[in-house]
Amino acid sequence: MNGADEHRMDDGGDALLAAEYVLGVLPAEARKDVAARIEADAGFRALVGEWERTLSPLNADYAHVPPPASAKAAIDRRLFAAATASSRKPSLWNSLAFWRGLAVAALASLAVIFILPFFVEPEPGPARYVAAMQADASPVRYVALYQAGTGSIDLTRLAGEPAAGRDFELWLIEGGNAPRSLGLLPDSGPARITLPPSLASRLSGGATLAISDEPVGGSPTGAPTGAVLALGELRGI
């Protein structure tokens, strides 16, 4: 009955439209229009975030009700079954996880073909690992090469750069430990980071590299404070 246009034309404009969306009173079509705008328009997204904070004390009216145990099992099946099933079942063609994996593998093999020759001596040596780093809704793409022999990580940026007044910070996640900062990435050119031997020795068991958006000079807390712009698992090559 009411499109978002009607709501936007009235007095008050964007701030009111954002408030009405957060309050939840808009009809279905208008909510769809506003949701699309939130995706596309950072300024409008910030207005919605402000109203979410403003009205959030009203969340205290909701009771705490433990959900049935079956709910978490169903969530895990939806999120993680594809990953475990594709190793069991032969129907790889239909597996989303397989095709996602293939896309990552394609990016990683590009890295091997184009980037590896610059860094790696040809003779067989200690293990090497590659991570193709990306995240949904983020333009940032990096490829990382980790060489166990030297404990060095070489990073090449394929796409994306920090916003004005922001820095990219690199994080290592291994085991169940908290993300560990590996420092800021330079604004341009490749980066090489050398891990201390105590850390390097733990990486063979699998690790993930991630890049977060941080204030200039890096996270003030020692843990990531901004959005994760790219991440990727180190895979042996």
Added chain:
Amino acid sequence: MDGLEDGISELIVRTGLKDRSAFDRLYAATSPKLFGICLRVLNDRGEAEDALQEIYVRIWMKAHLFAVSAHSPIAWLAAIARNHCIDRLRARKAPSRPVEEVVDLADEAPGPERLAVAASEGRRIDACMEELEEARAEAVRSAYVMGYSYDELAERHGVPLNTMRTWLRRSLMKLKECLER
């Protein structure tokens, strides 16, 4: 309270880094709150369970977008839950809520959490709500908590749709002014 918020923030950040054990702990810590939202808005246990699944699938996929510096963790999670439940509600062909069901929030005794929150931020919004006319404050609160649409609110309060829209918009602006004082 801050310690709890910091703990939830950390779990969301680590979920954004695809740490499944952090996701499990985040679910354990927050699912009763989010399930409470689903039940209240959808008023249907089966649908609330479906909604809860969808909400945590989204949380897993969107957690990397969470920024500690920009978001309150509980408000961020509750917004994902409320948005999904309200979208489901609006997509229903016919309202499954009986129209005569009257939920008078003003008469409901505040739960322990509401009392605890009232000690800090909540006290400000409650004080600001009191500056609004009673019927309008009730309309704002029930719209937020129950997910009522403009149409439903107009019917419940027996006023034309445009009047309800004007009420709510003025109330929201007053509320914001009051909270910013």
